[in-house]
Amino acid sequence: MKPQACISNAVIRENQPVMTVTEARLFVACLRAVTLSAGELQEIRVRMVPDVISSYSGQAYSLVRDAIESLKGRKYEAAGGESLFATLEIEDQTGDVVGAWNPAVREHLTDYKANDVTYTTLDWQDKRFKNAHTYRLLWLLKSYQSLHTPKVWKVEELRLAILNDLTTYPNLADFRRGLLDKVCAELGYGYETKKRGKRVTGIVFKALPVRNPAQVAIDFKEPVVTPKKTQKEAPGKTLEIGAEWSDSDKPIVAQKCSVLQKRGLTVPQVMQILSWCGGSVAKFDKVTKAAHGAYCETQTNGGITNVAAYIVARIKKDCPGIF
Incomplete structure (x- = not known):
């Protein structure tokens, strides 16, 4: 390739x-x-x-x-x-x-x-970014690179170009903190705002010459996420699939539990999930569907840093009574 x-x-x-x-x-x-x-x-x-x-x-x-x-x-x-x-x-x-x-x-x-x-x-x-918006902004900025003067982006124009809507970050400060600052840090770009009085009328991007592209390109491996611990794990505690699960279901349940742990859930949290399911594959599928949906959202939203907490919150919402 x-x-x-x-x-x-x-x-x-x-x-x-x-x-x-x-x-x-x-x-x-x-x-x-x-x-x-x-x-x-x-x-x-x-x-x-x-x-x-x-x-x-x-x-x-x-x-x-x-x-x-x-x-x-x-x-x-x-x-x-x-x-x-x-x-x-x-x-x-x-x-x-x-x-x-x-x-x-x-x-x-x-x-x-x-x-x-x-x-x-x-x-x-050797470029691989953690944030989908980083790919989008890089393509956009490079497509205007041949202009004799840097393109001045209207704020609404930039929101539409990156997000295709004007509602996700309606406040400019949130748009900058939640998206632009993170994406520009990953790209090695800076930006400045153009103002008329106190009103921001445009945004201009520029590459930061002090940074090497090799330093801002993400390594070709998946990012390693270190989740915050929400509860202390008992020393030496390991996950066991109980007798309430059929022998045919145990391997699949164990595999999906392993995925939950890789996403940052603790052993006690996964055990609580199994206890709530009580051997019901339908209940377990409902949990894993909620967890999968939440995880996918963390991959498209660079503002979500605690992946495990986000997944747990979604499970609590979709499957009341587990935690």
């Missing part, structure tokens, strides 16, 4: 729903896999590990499947209201993500000089 990814500025600048981190990584990997032969776009082939995720697991597969469906469902006005992808799926034999580009969008993918299309090419070698 080549290190560079190229896409037309028209596609980049089109407002779209926010991607998940997994979706943003998969999109970049697919763009890096673009090849032409005899003037035709060739098959997309992306290794799920390590190009999209760092290791195989049921949860990771689920995130990739969701990312695939979301990418296929995105329609772009620049592409005539069509998807960039004709097909995209996980290949059973290899676990690779394979597919085909929509032939109609060739000029948006290959630096094909036609119809006054302009492009942005980025080197993604």
Whole structure:
């Protein structure tokens, strides 16, 4: 796979729903896999590990499947209201993500000089960000890099470009603290506000020359999250799947409990979940569904730092009586 990814500025600048981190990584990997032969776009082939995720697991597969469906469902006005992808799926034999580009969008993918299309090419070698908004902002900023003067973003324009709505961070201070400051720190960018009196009229970004891109690019491994302990674990306590669970259910329950622990839940918390379920697979599935939904949200919202606490709060809400 080549290190560079190229896409037309028209596609980049089109407002779209926010991607998940997994979706943003998969999109970049697919763009890096673009090849032409005899003037035709060739098959997309992306290794799920390590190009999209760092290791195989049921949860990771689920995130990739969701990312695939979301990418296929995105329609772009620049592409005539069509998807960039004709097909995209996980290949059973290899676990690779394979597919085909929509032939109609060739000029948006290959630096094909036609119809006054302009492009942005980025080197993604060894770059992997923790925040989906970081991918989005980097594409946007680079797409305007050729301007003779730095682009001044209106606040509403920037909110729409990154979030595709004006309600997530309606207050500018929250928008800066909750999104811009975190994303710019990850990118190695700074920004300044333009004011008319006390009113902020625009935002200008600039790369910080004192930082090396290699220092701000996230290592190609998944980020390690150290959750805050919400309760003290008993010394030497290990998780046991009790006799209330059938022998056929125990391996699956144990595997899903392991995932919960990897997300930061303590052994006592997981034992409380098992006790509440009382051997009921339906109850356990309800818990894991709530936990999975909460975890996915932490991957798209860089403002959530305590993953375990966020998951526990969601379980409390969706499954009253556990904690």
